[in-house]
Amino acid sequence: MQNGNGCIKPEQCGCFYHGHGYEIGEILWTEGCSEKCICSAKSTVRREPASCPEGESCTLNNTWGCARKAIHAEVVQANINIYRG
Secondary structure, eight states: OEETTEEOOGGGOOEEETTEEEOTTOEEEOTTSSEEEEEETTTEEEEEEOOOOTTEEEEEESEEEEEEOOOOOOOOOOOOOOOOO
16 A cells, blocks of 8 residues: 555555544544544554543644643732731
8 A cells, every 4th residue: 555655555555534644543532522533553444432521621723632731710900018017
């Protein structure tokens, strides 16, 4: 088989899945992150049930995946007036 750089063995080929090419070992997530798909040797995509780890949520940033949950913090500046009499 050929890639852009010459001939390679079939077991070194990546995967073509839903119109996109992936390298061996690359992981892609389904919408909602309920499954992850792993590109295996010989152009095989292995699907397995999955979920995001604790502290992460499923987000869409060009592709679906798990990312740390955003922490929203509000800092309020306190003015303290001290009166000495």
